[in-house]
Amino acid sequence: MVDLPPRVRPWFAALFLGVQAALIVTAARRPDHAFGFQMFSESTVIRIRPFREVDDAFGIRLVPIDPSGTWVSKDAQGTALSFAWNDRIKRPELRIFDQWIFAGYGADAQLDRLRGALSDMASHLEGDTDTRRLVLEVDVKKNGGEPFVVRLESPYRWRRAVANGGAP
């Protein structure tokens, strides 16, 4: 490993500290405050309740997904298809449903990650013609305060065209 020449050291130090300072100052703009050394920034717990939004003979409605994260849908031919949230979403903090869990990096980070997980899952439901989109209702208790509900929705996978009333 080559040692930096003496005249370069102050410049290297200034550059390094400048980058660190910039990362710290901008950390609040990132939902998880990454690179900002903001330890224990919140004490938040969340409870995730997953749903599928379907549009069938009964109209548009929300169908609860089992807390295990599995559900059965059907394809265009009416064949039953099994799906599991865990197939795509590996992190425990994003796949424990109907239980209060600690959101280590705060509500914003957890909701941002759940939003991403929801979109990712919805885009990997190959063959599922039943599910229009996925929805999560997230109960959030921040810093011991009163709980509030945040509703997260994936992009629509399909929508019934109003003009022709056609199938997906």
Add this chain to the structure above:
Amino acid sequence: MRDFFGRLRTETGDPYVLGLVRVCVGAFLFWHALSAARELSALGYFGDGFYVPFLDALSGRAPARGVFVTILALRILLAAMIVVGLAARPALFASALVGLYVLLLDRLQFHHNRYTLLVFAFLLSFTRCDQSLSVAATPGPRLESPLWAVRLMQVQVSLVYLASGGSKLLDRDWREGLVLGDRLMRFGEQAVARGVPAGFVHFLQEPQVSSGLAKLAISTELFLCVALWLRKSRVFALWWGVMFHLTIELTSSVEIFTWLMLALYALFVTHDVRARKLFYNPRRMKGVALGWTVRLLDWFLRFDVRAWTPDEVQGGHSIVVVRRDGSLATGVRALAMIARTVPLFFPLWGPLALVASFTRKGDLHTAA
């Protein structure tokens, strides 16, 4: 400020303690790599499912599973090289870069302590940390080494405290104790399981107490970021910081953060090897036990430990410490001196120094 940057060019010192820091950082990197391997085994490869890269350029570009496993094996190998001191500096540099790459691939795996460790591994690679406790160290006396990267690491320690304490200070919920109070409620049982008395945990959970503790925590972090630099306050700051981090360790799950920060405290230790002497009475069990204990645990090499032949002056004591300035200490003052300089006993320094401050007994006032 100009003086600080100016000294970065020329300042040198004994690099012994950097070897210790290197071994610790290597062990932490090893632990993290093993944890990642365990996670791979338990959860599967993150690239096969949902993950969130920090940079758009990395989106959809997770390496194949086999490549990731190779990266993991490389991280374990590099960490082992760092610990034993084999090409330690390039291994530190490579560890930092590879670790940062993995971190940037998936922010779901981001943890402050992991990033902090990588930053310090990177900076440590610019020091002569391979000159001690290393299979590759050249025999003979260690050469004075540039300290610029050590100073940068010290600034980085202060930055960590400033960012952490500053963000809490700006957060009303933190200032009022709501965050800490709620955390104490949630993790109280964990603290009890780790040996903290239940009654004490319940006391801490009282709103007024947790509010006071929150203000103390913020003050502590902001105090540490400055006091570690001042000669007069440094020892107390180090002791207070040790207590602060041990408390966090007992009441929270922070992976290796506690031990990383405590290892980095070694950077603030005055780099003087064998500048103090410890004489022990070989005819007294207590003297022999203390002498050998200090020999074994004096990881900073602060003491020249020797047995003496008891004479009229020293015969009444199990140990005598000769301080850096040549003054002598026995009894509780000697114990305080040992606690001040031996890392494992350092938590005892506060109470011992307090007891010693109430008595002149044990201060022989005799130049060596």
